[in-house]
Amino acid sequence: MSLTSAVLRRPAAIAILAAGVLSACSILPRAEPVELYLLPATAAPAAEAPKLDISLRVARPESSLHLAGQRIVVLPEGNRVSIYKGASWSDPAPVLVRNRVFDAFRADGRISALSSDDKALYADLELDSDLRAFQSEYRQGVPEAVIRLEARLVQPASQRIIASRRFEVRQPASGTQVDEVVRAFGTAGDALAAQLVSWTIEQATAQRGR
Template sequence: MMPTVVRRLLQASVVGLAALSTACSVLPQAESLTYYQLPAVALTAQQAPASHKNLIIQMNRPHAERLLASSRITVLPQGNELSAYKGARWSDDAPALLRNRLADALRDAAQFRAVVLDSESVIADWELGGSLSAFQVEYVQGTPRVQIQFDALLRDQASGQLIQTRRFVAQQAVDGTAVPQVVEAFGLATDALSLQVTQWLGSLTVVTTTP
């Protein structure tokens, strides 16, 4: 005959396993995510001073607040309420997406000797960074539109001297409310902002002496 103490221990174990099984069965399932790349259209070559052809420009990842610095696709449905599209993510965080898009645009524009990223071990002449204060969908009178705001800082890498600053803003209406339509609008807005940045850099006449 099984001792009473052993029998009670076995009964407690069975009850514990049953409770654990029940708890596991009610845990929420992991959210199914779809990842999106930022659409882009190649820019044509842009005019720039001949001196730019001797320069290497480094693209730095812009600073951003926590939610904007993530891979979430953010939206302001009303007022200052900041949210994100459920089940959708960018392929990288927003500051990295913008940095990479601007770098590609500058390579397309063929204004500089080379365009590099801050993640690469290359000595550059100029650095372009700044802050990303908007990279989101905003609802204006019930209509969604993409809003991007980039405050650019251009400085000389060797001396750290600030060369120029400029605020860039791009807006693009969203043709619908589905996430793929939102992503397409983000692509158009970043294309427009990239063109603004390349034209601005091409208009500068500051000359940096390369050793």
């Protein structure tokens, strides 16, 4: 075979190989379609109270591996961990919690100098936490959204913990559909954020009075 005929045949061989690859790919299972869900929120009224002359950084909670992703976690029975098929959060659970808490502080208005751990800005205090639960759990056949958070109020300059508290919120869903469970998460997130705002301001006020 001449060099010229070998060169001419090479594109045809490549085309045949490509066609075979495409044919093989077509028999692979298609990716599961996933619906993205935002964490629902209700607007909170601003507090009618004096503003605190402090700056606060809201940090993203640490979490275990099964809570660090975007899938909506469910415990259908006992300690068995599963996920809702075809459904996902718009962001990882720790980010959703941080953003909900940050928005609650901003809506409250008593601490105007706010930042998050996305930017390394100076802050008098930092709200640090561990996310222990962000999941749906079944009780007597009814799912409920469960959020459990271990919070710490820290002075970044000294790394001293000035206060800590464990928060847990449970909100039954109105049904077993994913949309209904997501709404329960939204209500639970609002309740958790409101408790965190009140506790943080109480602790910060007491700290400044010492």
